[in-house]
Amino acid sequence: MDAQHNSGQDSLDQSSYWNGYYRSGGVPELPSQFALFVAGELASGAVEPVAAILDIGCGNGRDSVFFAQLGHAIGGLDRSEQAIAACTARLDAMPRSAPAKALFQSGCAESGAIEALADAFEGPLLVYSRFFFHAVDQAAEAEILGRVGRLLTQRGGALAAEFRTIHDSDGTRETGAHYRRYVDPAAYGARLADSGLQVTWQVQGRGMAKYRSDDAHVARIVARPW
Numbered sequence: 001m002d003a004q005h006n007s008g009q010d011s012l013d014q015s016s017y018w019n020g021y022y023r024s025g026g027v028p029e030l031p032s033q034f035a036l037f038v039a040g041e042l043a044s045g046a047v048e049p050v051a052a053i054l055d056i057g058c059g060n061g062r063d064s065v066f067f068a069q070l071g072h073a074i075g076g077l078d079r080s081e082q083a084i085a086a087c088t089a090r091l092d093a094m095p096r097s098a099p100a101k102a103l104f105q106s107g108c109a110e111s112g113a114i115e116a117l118a119d120a121f122e123g124p125l126l127v128y129s130r131f132f133f134h135a136v137d138q139a140a141e142a143e144i145l146g147r148v149g150r151l152l153t154q155r156g157g158a159l160a161a162e163f164r165t166i167h168d169s170d171g172t173r174e175t176g177a178h179y180r181r182y183v184d185p186a187a188y189g190a191r192l193a194d195s196g197l198q199v200t201w202q203v204q205g206r207g208m209a210k211y212r213s214d215d216a217h218v219a220r221i222v223a224r225p226w
């Protein structure tokens with residue numbers, strides 16, 4: 001079972017927390033270890049070619065702009081307007097020899113914004129999501145997985161997600177107090193199955209998402225339509 005850890009703010013305050021976080025400027029700029037992993041899986045063919053990558057909870061665009069630099073078409077979605085402003089600025093500053101389509105939109109993933117973003121692209125999609133599912137409550141997760149499951153069943157493609165697990169509920173944190181839900185990977189896999197997606201690869205552990213002294217225990221999951 002997932003463990004909720006509501007350190008100082010409830011989920012209703014999420015929007016102001018994340019806007020403040022991205023306004024603060026103290027946000028990692030380099031692409032995450034997970035983005036490098038996923039880029040490698042795409043390059044090697046372990047993850048099938050897709051028409052676009054949809055980055056759900058894209059934050060400041062550290063990963064989505066990295067994907068765009070590699071030539072992938074990219075759609076970024078985040079609830080924080082400040083995050084989307086950072087993505088747009090990053091994209092504008094980025095040298096790109098052969099620009100692929102890149103689109104960033106603010107909106108809530110549980111309210112139809114994923115489908116709206118997907119409509120801008122044709123063909124199979126990689127729904128990419130890093131450190132997002134533990135940042136939303138379980139009701140939102142259920143809504144989002146249902147939407148992603150239906151989308152990928154229609155369009156083809158895969159989901160690649162990384163999130164903090166139940167084994168990460170204590171330890172050093174390098175970011176401020178905010179809502180985190182420590183996710184049980186087995187239960188998450190069962191919820192994926194209920195949403196029409198099967199886990200085709202997964203791993204858990206530390207050392208994959210280290211930031212200063214926060215060496216998070218994370219799960220990485222790749223799932224595809226049944």
Ligand SMILES: C[S@@+](CC[C@H](N)C(=O)[O-])C[C@H]1O[C@@H](n2cnc3c(N)ncnc32)[C@H](O)[C@@H]1O
Binds near residue numbers: 018080110131132
């Ligand atoms: C921990 S950050 C991860 C950002 C980025 N993926 C990264 O790895 O650096 C979680 C992000 O999810 C966004 N977010 C939270 N709830 C959301 C929702 N319901 N819909 C869309 N974005 C949301 C936040 O604004 C924040 O940018």
